Amino acid sequence: MIKKVLIANRGEIALRVIRACRELGLESVAVHSTADADSLHVKFADQAVCIGPPPSRGSYLNMPMIISAAEVTGADAIHPGYGFLSENADFADVVKKCKLTWIGPPPDAMRLMGDKIRARKAMQDAGVPVLPGSTGLHSESDVFEGAERIGFPLIMKATAGGGGRGMKIVFEKEKLIESWAMGRTEAQAAFGNPEMYMERYCQKPRHIEIQVVADKHGHYTHLGERECSIQRRHQKVLEEAPSCALPDETRKKLQAAAVRAIESIGYTNVGTLEFLLDSDGSFYFMEMNTRLQVEHPVTELVTGVDLVREQLKIAAGEPLSWSGEKIARGHAIELRINAEDPSSFAPWPGKITALHMPGGLGVRVDTHVYAGYTVPPNYDSMIAKVIVHDIDRPAAIRRARRCLDEMVIEGIRTNIPFLRRIVNNQDFIRGDFDTGFVGRLLAPPT
Numbered sequence: 001m002i003k004k005v006l007i008a009n010r011g012e013i014a015l016r017v018i019r020a021c022r023e024l025g026l027e028s029v030a031v032h033s034t035a036d037a038d039s040l041h042v043k044f045a046d047q048a049v050c051i052g053p054p055p056s057r058g059s060y061l062n063m064p065m066i067i068s069a070a071e072v073t074g075a076d077a078i079h080p081g082y083g084f085l086s087e088n089a090d091f092a093d094v095v096k097k098c099k100l101t102w103i104g105p106p107p108d109a110m111r112l113m114g115d116k117i118r119a120r121k122a123m124q125d126a127g128v129p130v131l132p133g134s135t136g137l138h139s140e141s142d143v144f145e146g147a148e149r150i151g152f153p154l155i156m157k158a159t160a161g162g163g164g165r166g167m168k169i170v171f172e173k174e175k176l177i178e179s180w181a182m183g184r185t186e187a188q189a190a191f192g193n194p195e196m197y198m199e200r201y202c203q204k205p206r207h208i209e210i211q212v213v214a215d216k217h218g219h220y221t222h223l224g225e226r227e228c229s230i231q232r233r234h235q236k237v238l239e240e241a242p243s244c245a246l247p248d249e250t251r252k253k254l255q256a257a258a259v260r261a262i263e264s265i266g267y268t269n270v271g272t273l274e275f276l277l278d279s280d281g282s283f284y285f286m287e288m289n290t291r292l293q294v295e296h297p298v299t300e301l302v303t304g305v306d307l308v309r310e311q312l313k314i315a316a317g318e319p320l321s322w323s324g325e326k327i328a329r330g331h332a333i334e335l336r337i338n339a340e341d342p343s344s345f346a347p348w349p350g351k352i353t354a355l356h357m358p359g360g361l362g363v364r365v366d367t368h369v370y371a372g373y374t375v376p377p378n379y380d381s382m383i384a385k386v387i388v389h390d391i392d393r394p395a396a397i398r399r400a401r402r403c404l405d406e407m408v409i410e411g412i413r414t415n416i417p418f419l420r421r422i423v424n425n426q427d428f429i430r431g432d433f434d435t436g437f438v439g440r441l442l443a444p445p446t
Helices: 011-023 040-044 063-073 089-097 107-114 116-125 140-150 173-191 248-264 296-303 307-315 393-406 416-423 426-430 437-442
Strands: 004-007 027-033 047-052 077-079 154-158 168-170 196-200 206-214 220-232 235-241 269-277 283-289 331-338 354-356 363-367 382-390 408-410
Touching: 004 011, 004 063, 011 027, 011 040, 011 307, 011 363, 011 382, 027 040, 027 063, 047 063, 063 089, 077 307, 089 107, 107 116, 116 196, 116 248, 116 283, 140 154, 140 173, 140 196, 154 173, 168 173, 173 196, 206 248, 206 307, 220 248, 220 296, 220 437, 235 296, 235 416, 248 269, 248 283, 269 307, 296 307, 296 331, 296 363, 296 382, 331 393, 331 416, 382 393, 393 416, 393 426, 416 426, 416 437
Parallel strands: 004 027, 004 077, 027 047
Antiparallel strands: 154 168, 154 196, 206 220, 206 269, 220 235, 235 331, 269 283, 331 382, 354 408, 363 382
8 A cells, every 4th residue: 555655756746646646635745956956846746855955966866865765755656757766776676675566567667678789689589570680799890790780771789778868870881880889888878788789770770669558467558559760860749649640450460469568578557659650651679668768658648657756656556447448548748848049959947937838628738837936957868848738639739839929937948849840731630741841851951
C-alpha cells in the first residue's frame, strides 16, 4: 500500500506526478535544488526538501540525498519521472533495498534494455525485427569487419545510451575509424562507457513508438503508437498520436511485436518501444525507454488512460484499470515549448515577465512556470508542453496553430516561431515527412 510518494525529479513532470498523487489520495514529496526553490512542483507538493546545489550531480543525480529525503519525510515510494535517474537500474536497486516502492519496471529489465546490444539480442529472440548490426566494437578490425558485413551507409551508436549522443552516420569506408573514435569519446563523456556498435542506416525513416503497459498479474498490453519523426538533432520537437503513416496491417504488426517484446522479458509498469519505419513499410526495433516518456500526454488524450495514475497503481500491486484493447479516438499533437532562441536554438534562461497559456476545448498545458518565474540555466530548456486533441489530424493541426498564436511568453525567447513554421508547412500538413524533415526545413535555400 503506497501512502506517500517522493518525486525524484523537477519541473513539469514532477508537477504532473503530484497531480496524479493528489487525485489518488496519496501524499507527495518534492525534492529540489536551490535553483528550483520557486518552482511550482515545490509549491504544490505536500512536503518539499532541498537536496543540493543547482548542478544535477549535486541534487537530482545525488542518490544518497534523495534516499535521505524519503526517509526524513516518511515517503514509502519513489517516482523517478523521466531523465535524471529514471533509467538508472542501480538507483532502482537502492530504492528497493531501502524498503521503498520503486514506481517503475524491474531493475533487471532496465539493465537489459539499457544495454543496446543485449536489447537487440532479446528482441531477436522475441521475434521482433531488428536492423542488421554488430556486437560491441572493441578494435579497428571489429569496425572494418562489421562494416563489410552490414554495408554502407551505416550508423554507429553508444551501447549504453541514446538521445543521439555518440551517434555517427558513416557513408564511406575512409570515415569509419575517425567516426568510431569520435563516438567512443562522446559515449564515454555522456555515459561513462565508450563501447559502440553499428547498424545499417535507414536514410529516410519515420520514428514510431509504441506505448506499452503491464501489471504484476500477467496483463501485457499497448496503448497504440506515437509519431515522433519531427526531430532536431535527434531531439523530439513535436509528437502525434496516432501516426498518419501506418496502414492498419503494419500498425497491428507493430503493436503485436511490442507486446510480445515486453512479455518475453517479464516487463512491468509503463514503457516505450521505439521503431524505425522504413520507406518500404518495414519496421525495426531501435531501443526501449524503460520509463514514462515526455510525450505521454498525446497517448492519454486519445485513449483516456492516465498513465501516471496507472504507474502508481501498478507499483502498488493493482491490476490494469481496463481490459481488452484501447482504440484511439481522434488525434492529438504535443508541442514542446523551449526557452531558446528560435533561430540559433541556444538556451535562453531568464525571468518570465508576462505569461498567457492557451486554453479552450481540447487543450492541455503541462508546465511548471508562471509570470515572475526565472528559468534557470542549469537544466533542459523545455518549459512547457502544449497538447491539443480534436476529431482528426487536420482539426488538431488547426487547434495547434490557434494555441501557438494565443501564447504569450515575455522576458525570454522561445521556440514558438519555429513551431509555427512546422505546423504551417505543407509537407507536415500532408503528413509527408520523415526524421530529416526539420533538417530540410532549416537548410539554407540553394
